Amino acid sequence: xxxxxxxxxxxxxxxxxxxxxxxxxxxxxxxxxxxxxxxxxxxxxxxxxxxxxxxxxxxxxxxxxxxxxxxxxxxxxxxxxxxxxxxxxxxxxxxxxxxxxxxxxxxxxxxxxxxxxxxxxxxxxxxxxxxxxxxxxxxxxxxxxxxxxxxxxxxxxxxxxxxxxxxxxxxxxxxxxxxxxxxxxxxxxxxxxxxxxxxxxxxxxxxxxxxxxxxxxxxxxxxxxxxxxxxxxxxxxxxxxxxxxxxxxxxxxxxxxxxxxxxxxxxxxxxxxxxxxxxxxxxxxxxxxxxxxxxxxxxxxxxxxxxxxxxxxxxxxxxxxxxxxxxxxxxxxxxxxxxxxxxxxxxx
Amino acid sequence: xxxxxxxxxxxxxxxxxxxxxxxxxxxxxxxxxxxxxxxxxxxxxxxxxxxxxxxxxxxxxxxxxxxxxxxxxxxxxxxxxxxxxxxxxxxxxxxxxxxxxxxxxxxxxxxxxxxxxxxxxxxxxxxxxxxxxxxxxxxxxxxxxxxxxxxxxxxxxxxxxxxxxxxxxxxxxxxxxxxxxxxxxxxxxxxxxxxxxxxxxxxxxxxxxxxxxxxxxxxxxxxxxxxxxxxxxxxxxxxxxxxxxxxxxxxxxxxxxxxxxxxxxxxxxxxxxxxxxxxxxxxxxxxxxxxxxxxxx
Ligand SMILES: Nc1ncnc2c1ncn2[C@@H]1O[C@H](COP(=O)(O)OP(=O)(O)OP(=O)(O)O)[C@@H](O)[C@H]1O
Ligand SMILES: [Mg+2]
Numbered sequence: 001x002x003x004x005x006x007x008x009x010x011x012x013x014x015x016x017x018x019x020x021x022x023x024x025x026x027x028x029x030x031x032x033x034x035x036x037x038x039x040x041x042x043x044x045x046x047x048x049x050x051x052x053x054x055x056x057x058x059x060x061x062x063x064x065x066x067x068x069x070x071x072x073x074x075x076x077x078x079x080x081x082x083x084x085x086x087x088x089x090x091x092x093x094x095x096x097x098x099x100x101x102x103x104x105x106x107x108x109x110x111x112x113x114x115x116x117x118x119x120x121x122x123x124x125x126x127x128x129x130x131x132x133x134x135x136x137x138x139x140x141x142x143x144x145x146x147x148x149x150x151x152x153x154x155x156x157x158x159x160x161x162x163x164x165x166x167x168x169x170x171x172x173x174x175x176x177x178x179x180x181x182x183x184x185x186x187x188x189x190x191x192x193x194x195x196x197x198x199x200x201x202x203x204x205x206x207x208x209x210x211x212x213x214x215x216x217x218x219x220x221x222x223x224x225x226x227x228x229x230x231x232x233x234x235x236x237x238x239x240x241x242x243x244x245x246x247x248x249x250x251x252x253x254x255x256x257x258x259x260x261x262x263x264x265x266x267x268x269x270x271x272x273x274x275x276x277x278x279x280x281x282x283x284x285x286x287x288x289x290x291x292x293x294x295x296x297x298x299x300x301x302x303x304x305x306x307x308x309x310x311x312x313x314x315x316x317x318x319x320x321x322x323x324x325x326x327x328x329x330x331x332x333x334x335x336x337x338x339x340x341x342x343x344x345x346x347x348x
Numbered sequence: 349x350x351x352x353x354x355x356x357x358x359x360x361x362x363x364x365x366x367x368x369x370x371x372x373x374x375x376x377x378x379x380x381x382x383x384x385x386x387x388x389x390x391x392x393x394x395x396x397x398x399x400x401x402x403x404x405x406x407x408x409x410x411x412x413x414x415x416x417x418x419x420x421x422x423x424x425x426x427x428x429x430x431x432x433x434x435x436x437x438x439x440x441x442x443x444x445x446x447x448x449x450x451x452x453x454x455x456x457x458x459x460x461x462x463x464x465x466x467x468x469x470x471x472x473x474x475x476x477x478x479x480x481x482x483x484x485x486x487x488x489x490x491x492x493x494x495x496x497x498x499x500x501x502x503x504x505x506x507x508x509x510x511x512x513x514x515x516x517x518x519x520x521x522x523x524x525x526x527x528x529x530x531x532x533x534x535x536x537x538x539x540x541x542x543x544x545x546x547x548x549x550x551x552x553x554x555x556x557x558x559x560x561x562x563x564x565x566x567x568x569x570x571x572x573x574x575x576x577x578x579x580x581x582x583x584x585x586x587x588x589x590x591x592x593x594x595x596x597x598x599x600x601x602x603x604x605x606x607x608x609x610x611x612x613x614x615x616x617x618x619x620x621x622x623x624x625x626x627x628x629x630x631x632x633x634x635x636x637x638x639x640x641x642x643x644x645x
Contacts, residue, residue, distance in 0.1 A: 099544050
């Protein structure tokens with residue numbers, strides 16, 4: 001059964017609609033990540049689930065109840081904010097306990113819960129400190145602790161890691177993942193970082209301009225992007241898109257080359273990830289002049305100027321083609337994606 | 349610190365032949381520094397003078413009061429004995445203390461409640477209300493005392509604590525100050541509390557208020573001092589000697605023919621003590637940046 005369900009959810013601020021009908025089901029215990037560019041409506045979706053904003057239309061169900069008209073506190077959710085929002089005038093213990101402020105649990109049980117949560121998060125020795133005496137990662141842990149004590153049906157995270165430096169972010173990412181495996185609570189997590197999305201999610205929801213563009217496991221959205229937006233948003237560096245024409249047997253590229261592909265028809269965009277595009281000896285997809293090299297160690301990224309624009313490919317790190325030299329690039333047919341040029345949708 | 353000053357200082361200190369003959373040469377930096385010190389010194393003297401004269405006068409005998417000398421010829425504590433033995437002084441002191449304290453509490457509560465509402469809630473007419481409150485700042489007290497008086501007369505508030513206090517129980521300045529400070533409290537704090545199940549009043553009291561403690565302290569000092577020293581309105585609204593506030597009472601020390609400056613100054617000197625205490629209590633709360641501590645590191 002779905003723990004959380006959004007049905008035709010819309011949200012308008014005045015005349016401007018910012019969410020245009022969001023449908024999503026999240027299973028019990030699932031870790032779902034909402035990802036998309038800035039302003040696409042991720043935070044708005046989360047705030048609607050939390051009850052911090054009123055829905056314009058549509059339904060929100062948590063644990064089978066329609067909660068769209070309930071107060072945030074009655075929805076059985078807990079939220080962790082980007083800015084942590086832990087209270088500077090309270091100790092860690094008080095901050096974590098604040099999540100139970102409105103609960104009717106007996107005192108002793110509350111104490112026990114706080115101790116338990118502090119233990120899970122490794123914050124026990126720091127319980128009597130004030131937030132100003134904590135590091136960024138520890139503060140974020142306090143914020144997570146405050147959400148955890150309530151033992152909610154759904155955890156909501158709004159870019160909780162974006163204020164941490166790169167190294168700490170990677171570490172906290174792992175901790176959140178472990179935490180999820182340990183407590184098993186349903187999580188909806190918002191980020192604009194696709195690496196974070198890929199590494200954390202059971203399922204990724206990719207949003208753009210108030211619409212869901214695709215929902216799928218990390219490998220599904222990576223391997224079978226539903227459209228050119230998802231294709232370019234997921235994976236770094238972004239997928240190369242080259243204009244071409246398909247006739248059902250082969251695709252002829254605008255830049256000259258062609259490849260046998262019994263897919264699609266008409267004007268298409270041929271997509272190939274830099275990871276799948278390599279210098280080849282034999283028949284090539286496309287050719288051009290190397291303009292920049294980016295050594296990554298085992299491999300080197302090469303930026304290649306072609307008659308169809310710049311493409312990025314991956315070459316062996318030991319003998320990368322020199323800058324200025326001409327390379328022929330090819331890819332395996334199964335690594336080639338085709339999209340309709342008009343609609344941007346993937347062609348099977 | 350880098351080691352630059354270490355290499356520089358010996359260079360300067362090194363005695364040279366003309367350094368021994370001439371005075372040390374002053375660069376333009378030193379001159380500016382001297383001017384700055386002089387200005388600060390003059391400013392300091394200017395600020396201290398009234399206080400010095402207050403204390404000096406309180407230690408003088410009546411016949412010496414109109415002498416401008418700062419050190420009394422025959423210092424005496426007679427005035428202090430007189431004032432402290434005069435029952436009226438305690439009466440006025442008490443009146444002022446009650447009025448200033450209650451007004452301060454009222455301002456802390458209501459100014460911040462209104463400021464918070466104007467800052468954190470969106471409702472129709474919000475800007476209008478705010479502008480209306482602000483515009484009262486432009487009306488001088490002198491213009492208001494007559495309507496206040498007529499109103500007090502009709503409600504029977506003349507010559508009562510309430511009559512003295514009511515115009516100042518809430519101030520536009522306080523509302524404005526608190527509203528500005530609540531802007532610095534991130535909405536995340538309030539939303540987190542909302543999710544944790546606090547009602548709006550609790551959110552204000554338990555989350556927002558502690559975060560603006562420095563502003564509350566500043567407001568407390570302003571309001572307390574303002575009411576402690578208020579003169580015009582208490583003078584107008586009170587009739588009986590028992591209802592006088594300290595400034596009103598002190599100004600009437602002496603008899604009809606003569607103003608007893610030495611007694612007024614003695615009373616004034618004693619009356620600065622509560623303001624000092626209030627300042628000492630609240631100034632330690634005025635530490636900036638408290639709000640930011642709970643946010644991103
Ligand atoms: N209170 C508001 N009033 C009017 N428009 C708003 C309001 N809040 C958000 N919006 C608009 O709604 C859209 C979605 O905003 P939202 O905050 O959900 O984006 P987001 O996906 O979280 O972006 P980011 O990654 O930058 O946080 C934006 O275009 C934003 O301008
Ligand atoms: Mg956002």
